[in-house]
Amino acid sequence: MIVAERKPMEEILAMTADFQRILVLGCGGCTTVCFSGGAREVETLSTLIRMDRKQRGKPVGTVEALTELQCEPHSVTPVLEKLKGQYDVVLSMACGAGVQTVAKLFPDQRVFPALNTNFTGMAEEHGVWKELCLACGDCILDRTGGICPVTRCAKGLLNGACGGASEGKCEVSKDLPCAWQEIYHALKRLNLLSYLKERPKVKAWPIHPSRVVREDLRQVAATEVD
Amino acid sequence: MSLRQALESGKFVVTAEVAPGKGTDVEHILKDADIIKDRVDAINVTDLQSSVMRLGSMAFCHFLTEMDIDPVFQVTCRDRNRLALQSDLLSAWVLGIRNVLALTGDHPVLGDHPEAKPVFELDSVSLLDCIGKLNSGVDMAGNELKGSPDFLPGAVVNPGADNEAAMDLQIMKMEKKIEAGARFFQTQGVYDLDAFEKFMKRVEGLDTKVLGGIILLKSVGMARYMNKNVAGVFVPEPLIQELKASEDKAQASVNMAVRLVKGMKDLCDGVHIMALGWESKIPPILDEVGL
Amino acid sequence: MGNELRTGVFVCHCGINIAGVLDIEDLCEYAGTLPTVVAVKPNLFTCAETGITEIKKAIREHDLNRVVVAACTPRTHEPIFRASCQEAGIDPYFFEMVNIREHCSWVHRQAGEAAQAKARDLIRMAVAKAAFLESLETFRSNVEPRALVLGAGISGLTSALALANEDLEVILLEKEAEMGGLLRDLHKLAPSDVAATELIAEKISAVKAENRIQCFTSATLEEVTGYIGNYSVRFSSGEEVHTQKVGAVIVATGGAPLEPVGLYNYDGKRVITQSELELRLRDGKIDAKSVVMIQCVGARIPERNYCSRICCMVAIKNSLHIKEIVKDAKVFVLFRDIQAYGVENEALFLKAKEAGVRFIRYSLDNLPVVEDGKVKIYHHAMGKEVPLPADLVVLSTPIVPHDDAQGVAQILKVPVNEHNFFLEAHAKLSPLDFATNGIYLCGNAHYPASVREAIGQALGAASRASIVLSHDTIERVGTVATVDTRLCSSCFACVKVCPYQVPQMNEEGKAEIEPMQCQGCGICVAECPAEAIQFRYVSDEQILAACEALCA
């Protein structure tokens, strides 16, 4: 999932300071699952904004709503259309993709991010999320025992460990295991240590922003079929 | 004799290392180099070591060539993508630099600009590949060069890895570096000759030259600091006690280095002495061991 | 009338208990001004016959659909008023109680207007909350009249027999090839002097003779699914695999004495454990003239910090047995503290002292040292080390859980404590229950217990289980959490935070909460990031309505 966390309140309050009616728009996708932008967080943030504005003597109205998936236009449009006229600004609690989807669909509408989007990762335990994938577009996990060196090695090395690890930990932090030592152990367990001798090609970096296209899925205009 | 010739001759090779400073003042470091000029086969120039922003290696290497010293141009992958790396290598060649030491490099977070974007588009192995390509007259994209270099590529290895996984990974990577064209290795600082002997046993038969790393131990504090903070460097307690007990620390450090060089003469193909400003101590050490 | 809320408020004088401090007339007048309130009545005693009649009458006369009683604590009186509502024809859960006695008149007797204001606030909050009360569903399921008992030691055998006596079927699993557990290897039991082997043999033959008990030896529990009244159990016995339905489970898996490997030169010959001593006593193979027993071996130390509780009595009992067999034997018991609770144990302790058994205290920083033929001990009273002659050294080691206890716990989804003993739901309120309804525990599996205690617990556990098993169906009022699957984001938070591991992901990948298993704590409700879990008994709307009514 995409993992995000709420921005510091100070930043959110500054962004929204000049608005009287705020639509706090959650997302039912990743940010619900990572506890940053679901219905509960929408309520919490709305309450905090109202409390802050109340004590400043500048009361504010909040509207709370949720899109099923804020990165899906069809999920966003009806929610915002329905609430039309009830808000001056959208405070999105989706990832960066959700915020931009809203901004693209409603180009005349101010849309602010309430979250910082951090990474693609997993829930390591309840309340702890860990970065696992950098979305490099060129996956090599089959050769690395299911551990991504591009993401989990601080230097993203492809040819094995640098000399910087000490006691199994990365040179950048004692809390970070050396990904290549983890890969070593994983491959050893799978009896695939020989993989470490391979010399992978230098990664070809994609041009950003990248696109993925499935022609078979695209809605082709009837005239083109003829 | 150039480093290449020295290595090919089969003699016991001696290299040293200098680090450019922060700023444009180069005088005293050139003086340090001058002290050892006639005693070593080559001098490495570090590339923003510990990720601290400094004067670059290439310019300094160029100064050394003008002093008739054969420099080893250290190149890390930390802060240049493949365009910059290839371009710098070509530039180095035309400035008279003939030896390159390919390193991955420290992460920027360890240095004085911790928020710098780490690049690491290549790593030490793919950088060696890249040097090989340039030597063969093409760039990484396969385009032909008009005039090509003929570098002597080298690499590093850390014989002091602290666990089996780390050690296996070091050796596998060393093999990959040889495949990728590394002709010589300089090692991380060694203090424990027994451990080094074991390491050399494991890499016996690899077609390359190994120069054992020696870091002059300047103080007890430095020993403790390295034990705690420098991956793969381990100063055994008896050495620390020896230094602690001695009245003339500098002499004790020289004595230790002499023992290490003597020990390495039977184990590897040369030594790489990192004097860290004590370049004046290198000649007495070499005198003592007869090099 | 339709869905219009019509609330009736009843304010109790409780004689002078409330009315002596609060102005009831004022409260009634105030309640009348609140939204949805259509009827207000003061009662002298709302819970008395007259009060109840007035509530019922008002419900009918004013067509009330919400009832609020401001009186005493709902912890005692709520059920009465709910029943009254039901009798008068409205949902018993459309009732809300305000505690203006325990929480107001009794504790703010000098507060005057502040107490009066608080009572008004509490009534306002209750009326606001009442608007969001919901009707609760009752869930029912059939009960399999059969119990699974794990372990055929003294506890398990006792439980199984007790259940069979209630005419209930029992499936009894024993992992060993034979039933009987620890008692098979013990000598005589204190204070009754009954031979352990006789006692256990009697139980085993009774169980074997009982056709309502099916015994399986060399058995391994493999899987348990379901909930109270309806567990499905899979286990193997030897080569065969069985699947059975049971309504309740009793965990009587026991424990075993710690083997003191590496402690005090333990060799099983001259340095033995109390259990090994029991065997020698039983066979009369004791000729030692001088015996030293060391207590707390491997117990009450940082890595095993509990007191095994029964070892002191075992040592006292066995020292007397030695004295019986070898008349002039010297017996020393080296102890840290003596655990001899209860009249009979205390008497036995005194008897041992009178019989000449010497008790010498040692401390953790001066441990006894076992050498060839002697034990050296620092004697606190003498202030020096003394050597004690020892033909035989007996080590008292604690009961520890079996290695597979954690595995059984995982299969049953019940907790164990830091030492891997099974953990009861509540030390005082439910000492024989697990937090999961329908699973009970007894004997050494819970904590080291004497035979007498184990039997007592076993009977208790059987009794707890029989309460469930003697009913055809089991009912559960809907004070439970339910998932609105349309809102569920499949994040697994409920699965992770439920202390009872009730929520599960169903085949559609949405969370599901089995109402028969849900305990109604509301932890998952407050955690769910999608607010997809509802708790109609105490809904968010109710709590928030009360919060919003804090100020007038």
Next chain:
Amino acid sequence: MNNFEPLIAVFSCHYCSYAAADLAGTSRIQYPPNIRVIKVPCTGRVSVNHILRALECGADGVYVAGCLEGTCHFMSGNYKAKHRVQYVKDLLSEINVEPERVQVYFMSAAEGSKFANIAREMTETIKELGPSPLKQTQSE
């Protein structure tokens, strides 16, 4: 300010602290009339938003009163409450509301006097802090 009488919401669990409050009553232990108890089955039922809403709606202070540590009727509800209260404190700091306005306490059903002491303690704490900043500006 001397006359300030705080309004304090208390989320009380059915099994321990609500029972303790009842016991304070039957024992006639007197304490300040500033608290308003909201009964919940377990303090684990209390969400971050419940506490915030109480503050937003006029409470000068809020505390959650659960079972003693290790004795929660629902095993871990009081620990949940403890962590959620800490989280609310952090949130309040972010919007410059004194985190001391929100507390968590643990007590057994047998501790009527503790219930009263905590009511006293909390009333004093909030009196010292003064009215909720959400109210102050309103009255200006």
